[in-house]
Amino acid sequence: MTQDITPYRDAVIRVFPDLATASFRPLTMGFHSLALDVDDRLIFKFPRGEEAEEALRREARILAAIRPHVTLPVPDLDLIEEPMLFSRHTKIKGEHLVREQYEKLPTTTRDCLADDLAQFYAELHALDPAILRAAGATAILPWRPLADIRSKALPLVPAEYRALCERTLDAYEALTPDPLGATYGFFDGHGWNMAFDHGNQRINGVYDFADSGFGPLHQDFIYSSLIAPQLTLMIAERYGRMTGNSMEPERIGILIGMHRLSDLAELADDPHYVEMLRDHLAVWARDRHIFG
Numbered sequence: 001m002t003q004d005i006t007p008y009r010d011a012v013i014r015v016f017p018d019l020a021t022a023s024f025r026p027l028t029m030g031f032h033s034l035a036l037d038v039d040d041r042l043i044f045k046f047p048r049g050e051e052a053e054e055a056l057r058r059e060a061r062i063l064a065a066i067r068p069h070v071t072l073p074v075p076d077l078d079l080i081e082e083p084m085l086f087s088r089h090t091k092i093k094g095e096h097l098v099r100e101q102y103e104k105l106p107t108t109t110r111d112c113l114a115d116d117l118a119q120f121y122a123e124l125h126a127l128d129p130a131i132l133r134a135a136g137a138t139a140i141l142p143w144r145p146l147a148d149i150r151s152k153a154l155p156l157v158p159a160e161y162r163a164l165c166e167r168t169l170d171a172y173e174a175l176t177p178d179p180l181g182a183t184y185g186f187f188d189g190h191g192w193n194m195a196f197d198h199g200n201q202r203i204n205g206v207y208d209f210a211d212s213g214f215g216p217l218h219q220d221f222i223y224s225s226l227i228a229p230q231l232t233l234m235i236a237e238r239y240g241r242m243t244g245n246s247m248e249p250e251r252i253g254i255l256i257g258m259h260r261l262s263d264l265a266e267l268a269d270d271p272h273y274v275e276m277l278r279d280h281l282a283v284w285a286r287d288r289h290i291f292g
Helices: 006-015 050-069 107-125 129-135 146-156 159-174 217-226 229-243 249-266 271-291
Strands: 024-029 033-038 042-047 078-080 086-090 182-185 194-197 202-206 213-216
Touching: 006 033, 006 042, 006 086, 042 050, 050 078, 050 129, 107 182, 107 202, 107 217, 107 229, 129 182, 146 159, 146 249, 159 249, 159 271, 182 217, 213 217, 217 229, 217 249, 229 249, 229 271, 249 271
Parallel strands: none
Antiparallel strands: 024 033, 033 042, 042 086, 078 086, 182 213, 194 202
């Protein structure tokens, strides 16, 4: 069901009357927020409810702390309080990067993308944790309990991958704490949060830091596997060279599987998402061997 964006458009025009003749296009209409693209140059984001409002304020503070220290562009959010709370930022030009598009990229472009993202993670992880905490960054949300995953997700896993998933759950349960410790990270670096210039074949920036926070360092790399597991390995390898950190590909592979199984358990009762999540799980399972 399409939502009427008139109240949100009216709120924008009340504050920015010069946009009265602009083109307004909804980007997302989720449970927590609505985003509008205006003339392909401005993004307005409207939170829904008190929790979402606090999350938007926190994201604006965090981005202000991050922006001067990372090479890859991130949004510069301005908060508007009246007639309702919403944010405004200049759009980072580019589109999503999904698996089918990535697979068509030439090797040189894939290399450049991995270099740019590795540098982004290296710069992000080097930030002073105290500054991020002062901006409002907290621990990332945990995944579903193992018991929930076993009872809700495993029955939905295709039979050919069930044994692998069971082994992954056992491996995760036996996993020692991250040897590189916890860090402030993006923890949402998939292709739907990237602005990729398909014409020039370059990444122009990343956005949506609502899920950022403090968590195990290796976990920050897993989300790019939704584009391609091979990309994740390339980013981690380059990051290791840049930082001197000894990365553990096998740990990353286990965490990817756990993330996919946790999502499947969380949304097991929603048929709209189950098939998509089963597909994501199958991609990981087919390429699991590359992580060792």
